Amino acid sequence: MKCSQIRRKLSAFMDGELDGGTSRLIEKHIDTCPGCREYLHEFREVDDLVHGLPKIELSLDFTSRVVSEAVKTSNIASRKTVTFGSSLRILLARLSDAVFNLFEPGAPPSTRTLDELGDCPPLSMGYIYFKILDQSNGG
Amino acid sequence: MVDPDLELVDATGRGDQEAFEALVVKYQGPLLNFIARYTGDRFIAEDITQEVFIRIYRAAPRFQPRTKVSTWVFSIACNQALTEMDRRRRRRSLCEAVSRSRDGGYDETGVSPAERFELEEEIMSALGRLPDNQRAALLLRVNEELSYREIADVLGMTIESVESLLFRARTTLKRHLDRK
Incomplete structure (x- = not known):
């Protein structure tokens, strides 16, 4: 070689x-x-x-700080996931309900809070507007 | 041979805080020093080390014992340090661009921190000039005494690539320090 x-x-x-x-x-x-x-x-x-580069020392409370921070952020992350998941489910349910009702004008009337809804022809802009308003009011 | 840290990671994954604390105590020193030398900034090393442990805690339930715990830990550290370095490089280049536009092209040169010893400064600067993967391989070998197989696992490359990286890293540092 x-x-x-x-x-x-x-x-x-x-x-x-x-x-x-x-x-x-x-x-x-x-x-x-x-x-x-x-x-x-x-x-x-x-x-x-x-x-041989000098070793760096950790701050005295490093271990306890890391452990509590890891546990805390992990709990927040899992709580966020649950909250986000539930919110998403509710939103999707409401959305699908609204769409279903929108395209089925012959469906039995729900407990409407707005009287104007009945005055607009089905699938008109006014009907859609009041229907959405009705949904967001929890109707 | 069974990896002694496997039990700690397993228990951490089940939410055992004492096991996690034992893991932190075992790796905090090596990780801090590795990250400080890898990033070349001892002042942010502690924050990155903390972030690495938070990631370890979150990832523990999904840990697959195909590799050693130490290689898994250093992989997370490498990724986290690289992410932080990229972020700082982007921020620095943005600051430099702003500074240039303000100063009409004046390029301010950096001043070395006074508290650093000359030799340490030279080595750190020479290390900093190595490509990221060469620096990581060298630090994992010299300070953590990882085998080529383990370094290959950490960096996601072949053993032959690790051998080549280490040869080039040592040659570059040797040449640089020769000139001093």
Whole structure:
């Protein structure tokens, strides 16, 4: 193997990620090649420098803060899902009810709160307007 | 071999707060340091670490024990840190655009924080110049001592790609530090 090929493998070699045969080949090479030995030495220096960066300390209450925050946000998320789900169901039910009533003018009259509804011909703009108004009033 | 953290994640998924706390205690230090070095900003690292744990808590009921807990935890950390870095890059480029439009093209250069030691600053800056995936691979290997297989799982790539990333990361850092 040439030096350039050996050097490409040095990173995996120092991490112990090469198979036994390749590792032995590299070991043998660096024993006799000062250039590749220096290369490996510099790779190790890089690792030492990165590893030696000062450790950052957490604030004292970090653990308790994280636990309570996680539990709190998780509860809010599940509550929101339930509330959103129920609201959506109610909205859909009302909407389908309104549409069904709109296109079935012969349906038995509901407990209408607006008298004007009866004065407009079925499917006219006025009928639709008062029908929607009636629905939003809870009729 | 059974992953010892599996039980903790399992119990967390069932709502056991003590198990979750044990998980936090075990990973908070490594995660904070990984995120601080990955983002290059120790001041936002704690907020991101907290967000990672919130995500872990929410995702615990759906955890599939196909991979080790540590690789799952670091995958979440990598994604969260990347998202935050993207957000900050977008905000920074927007601020720079606003600043340029205000200052008529004047490009203000950043000043290094005085409290940082020179060497630490050089390494952090050299790390920061590495592509995101090279930096992540190097930190996971050097600081967390993850195997190539585990790093491949965290970053969603092949073992060969991890080997290549690590080689390029070390070569770039070596070249950069040689010039100093």
